[in-house]
Amino acid sequence: MTTRKQQLEYLAKLMEKIDIAMLTTVGQGGYLVSRPLSTQAASFDGERVWFFTEADSPKVAEIRRHPRINVAYSSKDANTYLSAAGDARINRDQALIDRFWNDALKAFFPKGPQDPNLVLIEVALRTVEYWDGPGTWIGKAVTFAIASVTGNDDVMAENRIVDVATGRSRKPPGSDRPGAGARSRTAKAPARKAIGKRGAGKPVKPAKAAKKAKTAVKPGPRKQTGRKTAKKAATAKRAVRTR
Numbered sequence: 001m002t003t004r005k006q007q008l009e010y011l012a013k014l015m016e017k018i019d020i021a022m023l024t025t026v027g028q029g030g031y032l033v034s035r036p037l038s039t040q041a042a043s044f045d046g047e048r049v050w051f052f053t054e055a056d057s058p059k060v061a062e063i064r065r066h067p068r069i070n071v072a073y074s075s076k077d078a079n080t081y082l083s084a085a086g087d088a089r090i091n092r093d094q095a096l097i098d099r100f101w102n103d104a105l106k107a108f109f110p111k112g113p114q115d116p117n118l119v120l121i122e123v124a125l126r127t128v129e130y131w132d133g134p135g136t137w138i139g140k141a142v143t144f145a146i147a148s149v150t151g152n153d154d155v156m157a158e159n160r161i162v163d164v165a166t167g168r169s170r171k172p173p174g175s176d177r178p179g180a181g182a183r184s185r186t187a188k189a190p191a192r193k194a195i196g197k198r199g200a201g202k203p204v205k206p207a208k209a210a211k212k213a214k215t216a217v218k219p220g221p222r223k224q225t226g227r228k229t230a231k232k233a234a235t236a237k238r239a240v241r242t243r
Helices: 004-016 058-065 094-100 103-107 137-150 178-185 206-216 227-241
Strands: 020-026 032-038 048-054 068-075 080-091 118-132 158-163
Touching (some): 004 080, 004 158, 032 058, 048 058, 048 080, 048 094, 094 118
Antiparallel strands (some): 020 032
8 A cells, every 4th residue: 555655755756757837826806827937946845845936926916815726737748747736825934945046046036045036935735636647659659559449548647636634545536437437327218108098107118018009000901902903803703704
């Protein structure tokens, strides 16, 4: 059984493959706004992720108004995707800024880690949903072939939701195969009711209803045509002659 530590280390490994994350906040009028942030300025310790940003940026004000955010990671080459939901806050702890600082950030913060406009976005994660599939074209081709033959598209990528607090993972809601679910929920056709005085209001099985309908109407006399009609006329003519 996978422990919480192993599960969170796995998530950290998935995040390390991806350079850019999309941070989604609630903007003006309640509309969602997403912005790219470099994961080079982020570190996942199993509970939180960190991002550098400007203190006067709109996303800082939005986080203060609505702290619930989402961080999305996407790597087409690695075939890895993550959606992390959590609560964000602005952190000015200089010790943490010095810890996460790297010289590549000087392009955005020329004054260095002591820049007064430099702050950290601290995101306490609650859940992380991930999709992780084969990264090589050979692996993708093999899994696609298996999914085509077996009809099971779950082999294309592993899709789980991880609760960060407990480390427990589960399948996302609605992950059941639509074909099987549709078959299991399909209702049987309702029994037809017989028409008439005797069977009015009583449910009748389709087979019995068909049998009753077949026997209810008696076939009338057939119209004789062709050779049978000519033969009958000749017989009647001979009978007149013999009289």
